[in-house]
Amino acid sequence: MRIVLALLLSILLAAPAGATDRIRVVTTLPDLADWVREIGGDRVEVRSLLTGLETPHTYEPRVSDVKAVAGSRVLVMVGLGLEEWVKGLVQNARNSELILVEAARGVPTIQGDDHDGGAGNPHVWLDPARAETMCRNIARALERADPFAGDYYEVRFQAYRDRLRQTAERIRARVAGLPDRRFLAYHPAWPYFAEGLGFELVGTVVEQPGRQPSARALARLIDRIRSEGIRVLVTEPQLPSKLPELLHQETGIRVVTLSPLLGASPAQTYLELLERNAQTLIEALAEEPP
Structure with a gap:
């Protein structure tokens, strides 16, 4: 009888949480929210503060964000200085039970970015290998917030x-077949993506959002x-600018x-995002020069 009761208890403790008692998780980025859903399954309820259309560096939290953090058990951010605005958000939420997770903790970084504050370029989530470490950090945080979940x-x-x-292996195999894997980036968000998937990032147009290159620097870049x-310049929908089109007109470089x-x-x-980004870049690099 004791064995049966113990077995029933273990099943109940590890059973998926109901809709009313799921662990509430808020993330800074939608990519992080996707990872929480993948790892947390039906034991979590998650929302992202950013929709993906904003720039994480300069996002300004809203009143609804404060309320979301106040009512959550876990807040997941990238860290590495990407979301400096989170500190004030957490203070305003006044949630003493909140578990704050810097998902990039322990992830090796690439130096040399003007807006990294010395912590390294913060766009680490775009490398699948580094994403693995970040997901592990998220899993550990969920275990802490939900200690009766067993090995779920x-x-x-x-x-x-x-x-x-x-996914990374499939993409790297396609990239390896390219005769030229080089690309230029408008903003330094892509070194981890390049390193993790086999592309070669050869430079950036701007080192920090809102800081445009001088006329002399632009002339050197064109040369x-x-x-x-x-042959290819990567730009981002979150950072609209006329500079990529100018560079295209001056040099014929393809803009994707x-x-x-x-x-x-x-x-x-996230996995589909990796595939789409990689395929778009592969197709641009595979085109014949004009």
Whole structure:
């Protein structure tokens, strides 16, 4: 009888949470929210503060964001100085039970970005290998918030980790067949994407949102594009600018738009976003020079 009761108790404790007692999670980015859904399954209720159309560096929280954080158990952010506005948001929410998760903790970074505050370029989520570490951090936070879930989060994390690896492997195989894997980026959001998937990022147009290059720097960039035969420039929907079109007119460089965030892309999941971004860039690089 004791064995049967113990077994029933373990099943009840590990059973999926009901709609009314799911762990409430809020994330800064929609990509993080997708990971929480993948790992948390039906034990979590998650929303993203950003829709994906905004710039994470300069986002200004709303009253509804304060309310969302006040009513949540977990807040997941990237960290590395990307979301400096989170500090004030958390203070205003006054939620003493909140578990704050910096998903990028322990992730190796690339230095040299003017707006990284010395912590390294913060766009780490665009590399599937680094995303794996971030997802592991999320799983550990959910285990802390929901200690009676057994190995529920670990099992789902491992399954998603396998899908991350498989997606990255497929993309790298396609990229490896390109005769020229180089591209220029408008904004320095893409070094991890390039490193993780086999592309070669050769430079950026602007080092910080809102800071335009000088006329001299722009002239040097135009000369470099011509002399080195750089054929593709990546821009982002979150940072509209006339500069990419100007560079196209001056050099003939192809301009493609990739989104670092869900919400500004037709992609519905992070894995689909990786696939779409990679395929768009692969197709542009595979085109014959004009």
